Amino acid sequence: MTTKPLLKVEGLKKYFPIKKGILGRTVGHVKAVDDVSFYVNEGETLGIVGESGCGKSTTGRMLMRLLEPTEGKVEFDGKDLTSLSTEEMRKTRRDIQMVFQDPYASLNPRHTIEKILEEPLIVHGMDNAKERKKKVHEFLEIVGLSAYHAKRYPHQFSGGQRQRIGIARALMTNPKLIIADEPVSALDVSIQSQVLNLMQDLQKEFNLTYIFIAHDLGVVRHISDRVGVMYLGKIVEMADSEQLYAKPLHPYTQALLSAVPVPDPDFKKEQILLEGDIPNPANPPSGCTFHTRCPYKMEICTKVTPRLIEHDSGHSVACHLYSEQVDNDIKQLEGSI
Amino acid sequence: MDERKTVLQVKDLQTTFFTDSGEIPAVDHIDFHLREGEILGIVGESGCGKSVTSLSIMGLVPKPPGKVVGGNILFGDKDLLTLNEKQMRRIRGNDIAMIFQEPMTSLNPLFSIGNQMTEAVRIHEKGWSKKKAEGKAIEMLKLVGLPRAEEMMRDYPHQLSGGMRQRVMIAMALVCDPKVLIADEPTTALDVTIQAQILKLMRELNTRLNTAVLLITHDLGVVAETCERVIVMYAGQIIEEAPVKMIFDDPQHPYTKGLIQSVPDMRFKKDRLYSIPGSVPKPGSIQHGCRFAARCEFAFDRCLTENPELYETSDVHQTRCFLYDREGVEQHDNKALIES
Numbered sequence: 266m267t268t269k270p271l272l273k274v275e276g277l278k279k280y281f282p283i284k285k286g287i288l289g290r291t292v293g294h295v296k297a298v299d300d301v302s303f304y305v306n307e308g309e310t311l312g313i314v315g316e317s318g319c320g321k322s323t324t325g326r327m328l329m330r331l332l333e334p335t336e337g338k339v340e341f342d343g344k345d346l347t348s349l350s351t352e353e354m355r356k357t358r359r360d361i362q363m364v365f366q367d368p369y370a371s372l373n374p375r376h377t378i379e380k381i382l383e384e385p386l387i388v389h390g391m392d393n394a395k396e397r398k399k400k401v402h403e404f405l406e407i408v409g410l411s412a413y414h415a416k417r418y419p420h421q422f423s424g425g426q427r428q429r430i431g432i433a434r435a436l437m438t439n440p441k442l443i444i445a446d447e448p449v450s451a452l453d454v455s456i457q458s459q460v461l462n463l464m465q466d467l468q469k470e471f472n473l474t475y476i477f478i479a480h481d482l483g484v485v486r487h488i489s490d491r492v493g494v495m496y497l498g499k500i501v502e503m504a505d506s507e508q509l510y511a512k513p514l515h516p517y518t519q520a521l522l523s524a525v526p527v528p529d530p531d532f533k534k535e536q537i538l539l540e541g542d543i544p545n546p547a548n549p550p551s552g553c554t555f556h557t558r559c560p561y562k563m564e565i566c567t568k569v570t571p572r573l574i575e576h577d578s579g580h581s582v583a584c585h586l587y588s589e590q591v592d593n594d595i596k597q598l599e600g601s602i
Numbered sequence: 603m604d605e606r607k608t609v610l611q612v613k614d615l616q617t618t619f620f621t622d623s624g625e626i627p628a629v630d631h632i633d634f635h636l637r638e639g640e641i642l643g644i645v646g647e648s649g650c651g652k653s654v655t656s657l658s659i660m661g662l663v664p665k666p667p668g669k670v671v672g673g674n675i676l677f678g679d680k681d682l683l684t685l686n687e688k689q690m691r692r693i694r695g696n697d698i699a700m701i702f703q704e705p706m707t708s709l710n711p712l713f714s715i716g717n718q719m720t721e722a723v724r725i726h727e728k729g730w731s732k733k734k735a736e737g738k739a740i741e742m743l744k745l746v747g748l749p750r751a752e753e754m755m756r757d758y759p760h761q762l763s764g765g766m767r768q769r770v771m772i773a774m775a776l777v778c779d780p781k782v783l784i785a786d787e788p789t790t791a792l793d794v795t796i797q798a799q800i801l802k803l804m805r806e807l808n809t810r811l812n813t814a815v816l817l818i819t820h821d822l823g824v825v826a827e828t829c830e831r832v833i834v835m836y837a838g839q840i841i842e843e844a845p846v847k848m849i850f851d852d853p854q855h856p857y858t859k860g861l862i863q864s865v866p867d868m869r870f871k872k873d874r875l876y877s878i879p880g881s882v883p884k885p886g887s888i889q890h891g892c893r894f895a896a897r898c899e900f901a902f903d904r905c906l907t908e909n910p911e912l913y914e915t916s917d918v919h920q921t922r923c924f925l926y927d928r929e930g931v932e933q934h935d936n937k938a939l940i941e942s
Contacts, residue, residue: 316793487866524798526823
């Protein structure tokens with residue numbers, strides 16, 4: 266596996282204006298994504314987890330510029346995507362494809378599977394009609410369907426098969442990066458594992474890079490090399506998946522992991538129950554946005570927003586509990602000198 | 603053996619949907635019982651008939667196209683299937699209450715929480731004054747752990763978060779101290795941290811009020827953490843029933859085994875997930891043989907022709923699989939012998 270970053274995101278923000286009154290004046294902003302930075306290496310899978318409203322899907326959409334970022338840079342394969350013209354961006358999407366959550370809503374019910382799969386090739390002006398047809402059949406087989414399925418319509422397939430078609434469509438243009446937004450959350454457990462295995466096989470076969478956005482922590486651990494945890498528009502922790510699950514640092518990650526029901530009645534764990542709900546993103550708490558629910562709240566947390574700082578190698582966390590430690594280390598160092 | 607009294611007994615229940623494309627047996631001859639103060643889980647994938655089972659108990663199967671075509675549902679000395687709508691309404695809420703997956707669609711957006719709560723109280727406690735009913739409503743909201751219950755009485759459903767709405771639904775369901783609470787995917791629409799809160803609440807209320815809970819879910823983690831006993835359903839049938847520990851430690855039916863292995867476990871990473879090949883058959887499409895046979899790695903001749911019954915493998919464990927029928931084991935072993 267190479268370790269060249271394929272995608273680098275810096276200071277990405279998306280503020281949705283809140284409009285009020287007949288004149289539609291902007292009275293405030295919902296900070297859906299607020300200063301998010303990360304990178305994805307070639308051939309790896311980056312998982313992004315978080316609860317509803319944390320900004321994980323908005324982030325995914327901004328990477329493809331399906332939503333225009335308010336601020337920030339998205340560097341893909343050496344190009345800054347945010348500065349591309351619409352036409353240039355359209356061409357670049359050949360290399361970045363998306364798989365969506367709802368396999369019922371993301372396939373046009375009036376088109377045959379052949380037409381659905383052929384469309385990305387037509388849009389990007391790839392291949393001639395005969396080659397396209399051949400490719401459709403080839404990819405149907407690759408995702409575990411059969412060539413004769415090409416003449417059918419989406420309603421003739423089950424949820425799992427539709428998700429396979431969604432994945433085949435994303436693969437048609439030979440992309441480098443696939444952004445999968447909750448690709449298995451609408452599927453039953455037994456089908457979910459089939460689709461996850463398929464995605465892993467395809468990654469090996471085509472050397473794909475995945476950004477895997479999901480709320481299911483078990484699924485994310487299974488598929489990801491590295492994981493970022495989001496809360497209220499910010500990444501609060503980022504680490505190798507092994508490390509994150511073995512030793513979560515941020516109090517939110519700890520609570521989130523402890524809340525997941527484990528399919529083993531003998532397994533007794535200490536559950537950290539969070540009080541209350543996720544605050545309104547239009548009016549987020551001051552300082553650290555998690556301080557309203559945090560069991561380790563300190564005075565500094567209500568005032569200063571913690572930055573995402575590398576704590577161990579490759580393990581970053583945005584929490585004052587650890588930044589203090591860093592400060593102390595520095596003081597100690599200074600003292601010893 | 604469990605000494606507790608049975609509060610609800612379902613016998614040979616059959617619920618069929620009569621559609622243009624034919625009769626669909628959504629629930630096909632199922633039997634189970636629920637004991638006092640117990641949490642019983644029904645787990646299965648979409649279309650296995652778990653929700654239709656709960657709707658059949660409540661008399662809420664959409665009619666037409668659905669109809670309960672056979673069986674008995676015994677609650678106390680009454681058979682719920684013989685009651686008329688008026689008698690049934692007296693049972694619902696008073697004796698058996700239900701909460702649903704989506705708390706937003708179950709609450710009326712046009713009325714305040716207080717209004718809907720007091721209505722629920724006064725339907726069941728005839729002759730109570732408005733004041734008294736309000737008092738009871740506030741008490742229930744406090745019971746389910748809602749802060750500032752008095753103020754919340756004036757709020758409308760849209761002002762509450764998903765978790766709070768589900769708490770309101772639970773409060774409303776428990777207003778009349780029902781003996782049985784049916785919870786149909788109560789935490790599926792909620793985030794994990796909120797789900798943990800609601801499951802804890804349900805366990806606490808179960809011990810405190812001794813309400814029997816029938817928990818319907820697709821999530822094996824939720825089952826492991828909440829239930830005492832589990833029923834696994836597949837294609838309209840019960841395929842396995844056992845205490846929760848046994849289901850996870852010693853799953854017997856190949857489907858249950860496969861299902862448990864398919865779930866990615868957060869505690870350790872597997873290189874590859876187990877997956878059951880194929881997909882759930884359309885209800886009614888399999889006429890002969892075991893419904894799981896086409897996806898089963900252990901299937902042999904008998905599985906394709908005969909429908910297995912529920913074999914008792916211990917006092918408390920039942921499995922619908924020929925591998926647990928003495929005759930079946932012999933046949934299967936013989937076949938394996940010949941093949942080898």
